[in-house]
Amino acid sequence: MAESVQYYLERMIPELEALEKKHIFSPVEIKSIIKKRTNFEYALQRRIKQKIDFLRSIEYEINLEDLRRKRVQRLGLQDALKGDHLQYSGARRIYNLFRRATTKFTGDISLWLQYIDYAKKNKANNILSGIFVQAIQFHPMNASLWIMTATWENEYNSNMAAARILLQRALRLMPQNQQLWHEYFRLELIYIEKIKLRRRVLGIEEEKGEDAMEVDNENDDDNTIKLPAVTGEDASKWKEDEGDDDEEKKKRTLDENDIAKLEESNNPILQGLLAKIIYDNAIDTIPSDIEFRKKFVDIYREFTNTETHIQHVYDTIRRDMRDVPAARGFLAARHLFIITKKEEGKKTQYISVNDPAFIPALKSCVEEFDEALKELNVSEMWEQYVKFLLNWFSLVSEANLKLYLCKLLQKTFKACKKANKMTMELYELWASFMIDIKEDKEDIERIVKQGLDVFPGSVKLWIKRAEFTSDGEEQLELYNRALEVNPDSLLLWTEYKDCLLAQSRKQVLDLEETEKLFFKACEKATLLLPSVLASSADRNYIKRMLQSSFVEWAAKTKGIDFARTVYKKIIKNFYPTYPFFMKCIEIENKYGNAETGPKFVEYLYDRTTRLEDDKEGTYISYLAYLYSQKKFQMANIVYNRACKELPNKDAFDIRVQKLKSTHTSPLTL
Incomplete structure (x- = not known):
């Protein structure tokens, strides 16, 4: 060494x-x-x-x-x-x-x-060139490294051939990697765009307006190949030749035959042939993913003059995915998306609801959705249509247009029910929509009940039904019925807890009844699955929420003595967790008095140290409390006990020394 x-x-x-x-x-x-x-x-x-x-x-x-x-x-x-x-x-x-x-x-x-x-x-x-080579050798299956290397070759080395080869090799290794296909596709479009920009600078091709020479560079990410940011500088350089003599200018002038050969319309590469080939190969490799194909449309929209290429993507989706509801919905909604000139940093956008073209485009979407439903009468297709209408219903503000969408939505929901294609999500959307438009209460209740008859597991429908019930006892009964069907729903237990607190505030339930219901709820929640597994995270949170709410309710309604009785009962019967003890300590500090409070806080800390959750943090918190109360002898006892229980005594000692430095003490540990 x-x-x-x-x-x-x-x-x-x-x-x-x-x-x-x-x-x-x-x-x-x-x-x-x-x-x-x-x-x-x-x-x-x-x-x-x-x-x-x-x-x-x-x-x-x-x-x-x-x-x-x-x-x-x-x-x-x-x-x-x-x-x-x-x-x-x-x-x-x-x-x-x-x-x-x-x-x-x-x-x-x-x-x-x-x-x-x-x-x-x-x-x-x-x-950097050597680093990229070594990194790829050791991580050949990391797509981000291949993209980063190709980006560097294209942008900094101006070596398009090397960038293309890198991504081709990456695709041979990972043909199912969607990001690689998208970035290889983007790379070819960037290359074409760069050539077009150079041609305009050289005067080979004229373009209307200065905006045509600008290209967005929205993706500022190492995993995304960036669009070229040249043109203005190149243009200024080529305009600085006014002092050249006429003879040199004649040498640079192209005759009409040469210009015809260089015209973009006669060049298949500049017409996007390579990008089209990449897209066709990509969908052959990954044929059944609509989101994969939609991303190609999004990339096309970043560039100029790509309408015909986008249509090719639409045609392939229609050809290959006639039986995919998401694909049919995407095709139907496309009429509302237009390509506009660059405005405020955007080149593509949806038609504005105030634009006269909006209504014809919307009708085209509706017609295509109707056609899709005739060919593909399945629940998923109805969901696509309903979500499309609801989205635009929430966006429009013009009265007649809103009324049109409202009537269309009502008609669609009824047609879906008649076709027997209603799903749980569609019933939930229908009920929410009827509430939004302030439909008759009886009609809403009827729809909610129909949905629950078919889908008793719908938490949202149970909550809506309980909300429409004015009778307190009936409301609690509905929540109990809902919890029998959905015992591990965090949302449902939260609503039930809020209902209990509301009924207690309104004195619909007296203190004894509320206490019994809270105790019963804590008992049910404990029986769910008192585990720390990720799969049961909601269930553990349900238990903590109910226990903490029970104690807090007790402290607010009858004072700290009643709260102490409640949390001791919970500790004895329901195996509380670390957050519950912290909540009880918080309640003691808030509602307890200086004479009796410290004794109960110490009791709670002592019970918390028996848990395995954050044992070191618990002891540090306990010692901090004892130092703040100037109980240094008790702190010594707790410190010695902690040293026996904690595996990393050195790290604990460092934290204790930092803690001691903030408290003046005549004693030392």
């Missing part, structure tokens, strides 16, 4: 001597640098190496290099250091540390990304 450390230290002697000689760093600072690097090298040469040691060393070297650059600039040594080894010695050391780290931890993708990011910031293109 010592030999390796000595080797690395000896390599930096010439650099440090030069830094001292040029007064960039003082002798004291040089000694500090040597000491720091020595400590870092010993950490890096340990038998079991840790990533954090490499990161600390890299962070130190980056900060040191930033300081060196600032001092060089302040001393005016930029010109004197040109070509000198000092100019790049710091960066070389950082790259060397990154190289050693990635060699040791080849599987850590975050380390590779930090390496790439540093090289990008320093515009080290030669080094």
Whole structure:
């Protein structure tokens, strides 16, 4: 180990001597640098190496290099250091540390990304090329790395061929990766757009308006290939040739035959043939995913003059997915989407509801939905149609148009019910819609009851039915019936809890009845599944919510003594969890008095330390409370008990010392 450390230290002697000689760093600072690097090298040469040691060393070297650059600039040594080894010695050391780290931890993708990011910031293109190659070799199935490399080749190296080859290789390895297909497709469209921009600058092709030369660059993400951001600068360069003589201009002038050959309409590549081929290959590989195809439409819309290509996507969806409700819904809704000139940073948008073209477009959508329902009369297709109408019903404000959509929705819901295609979601949407338009209460109740007869598991329908009941006892009865069918619904238990509290405030239920109902609810919730498994997270939360609400209700209605009786009963019968004890401590601090409160808080903390949840945090909180009450002897007892129970005593001691430093005490642990 010592030999390796000595080797690395000896390599930096010439650099440090030069830094001292040029007064960039003082002798004291040089000694500090040597000491720091020595400590870092010993950490890096340990038998079991840790990533954090490499990161600390890299962070130190980056900060040191930033300081060196600032001092060089302040001393005016930029010109004197040109070509000198000092100019790049710091960066070389950082790259060397990154190289050693990635060699040791080849599987850590975050380390590779930090390496790439540093090289990008320093515009080290030669080094960056090698980093990308190594990273892909170790992580060939990471699509983001392939996309990042292709983006870099296209944008910074201007090497479209290399970018294309990279994404083709990535697709051979991961043909089912949708992101790769989308970014390869985007890459080809960017390439075409860039050629078109150059042609306009050269005068080969005229375009109306200056906006046509601008291209959006909305996606600012390493996993997305960015659109080109050139044109204005190129245009200015090509306009700076006014001083050229006529003879040179004639040499650059193209005759009509050459221009005809270069016309965009005669060039299949510029017509988007490559992008179309990529799309066709993509849907052959991934044939049945409508969201995958919709993304191609979204990418097309980022570019100019792509209406015919978008139509090709629509045609393939219609050809391949006639029996897919989501696809038919997408095709039907397309009439309301138009491509407009660039306005306020957007090139594509939905037709405004105030636009005269909106109503004809909406009617076209409705007609296509009707046609789809005739060919594909399934529940999913009805859901697509209803959601489409509800969406636009919520957006429009013009009275006649809103009335039209309202009548159409009512007609659609009735037609769906007549066709016997109603689903639980459709019943829920129907009931919500009728409430929104303030339909007759009896009609709403009738629809809700019909929905519950068919789908008793619908929580939303049970809640709506209970909300329409004015009688308190009947409302509680409905919630009980609903909970029998949906015992693990968090939403339903929350509504039931709120109902209990409301009935208690209105004195529909007296204190004894409310207490019995809360106790029964806590009992049911405990029997659900008192587990910390992710699959039962809602059930655990139900139990905590009911128990905490029970205690808080008790404290608000009859005071802290009644609350203490309630939480002791819960602790005895219902196996409460850590958050419940914290809630009880909060209630004690809020409602308890200075004389009796501390005794019960200590009781609650003592019970909490018996749980396994955040044992160290509980003891720290307990000790903080005891210090605040100046019960230092009791704190010593709790501290000793914690040291026996906690696995990491050293870490606990550090936290205790920090805690003690905030409390003045005549005693020490």
